[in-house]
Amino acid sequence: MSQGAVILPALAQMALEQSQPAIYDRPIGLRLLFQDPATGAEHYLVRYSARTAAQPHTHTASHTIIVLEGRLQANGQILGPGSYCHFPAGLVMHHGPTRDEDCLFVTIFHGPFDVHPAQ
Numbered sequence: 001m002s003q004g005a006v007i008l009p010a011l012a013q014m015a016l017e018q019s020q021p022a023i024y025d026r027p028i029g030l031r032l033l034f035q036d037p038a039t040g041a042e043h044y045l046v047r048y049s050a051r052t053a054a055q056p057h058t059h060t061a062s063h064t065i066i067v068l069e070g071r072l073q074a075n076g077q078i079l080g081p082g083s084y085c086h087f088p089a090g091l092v093m094h095h096g097p098t099r100d101e102d103c104l105f106v107t108i109f110h111g112p113f114d115v116h117p118a119q
Contacts, residue, residue: 006033017029018030029045
């Protein structure tokens with residue numbers, strides 16, 4: 001079974017649901033953009049509000065982040081709009097917004113989403 005194209009203009013204006021993954025100190029905005037039933041890959045639009053604190057964590061699947069608005073801290077580096085980062089499966093990582101600015105990004109999980117606080 002083939003899937004049709006997913007074309008979504010104006011990502012920044014999309015409504016997001018509130019979600020509270022265990023690694024964050026407050027809810028984040030989240031919207032599933034695409035899910036591949038064959039591979040389990042999932043694409044999300046995510047908004048962190050400024051000062052959201054995140055714990056170091058891992059994912060079973062590798063994932064990629066593309067920053068659309070604001071600034072994202074990823075493993076000690078500050079990334080602005082148009083920035084890209086990729087995390088291999090199982091790597092301990094840390095990403096969150098900067099203290100003074102919300103951050104909107106797309107994250108692409110190359111398999112089903114899960115999250116595990118780092119030990």
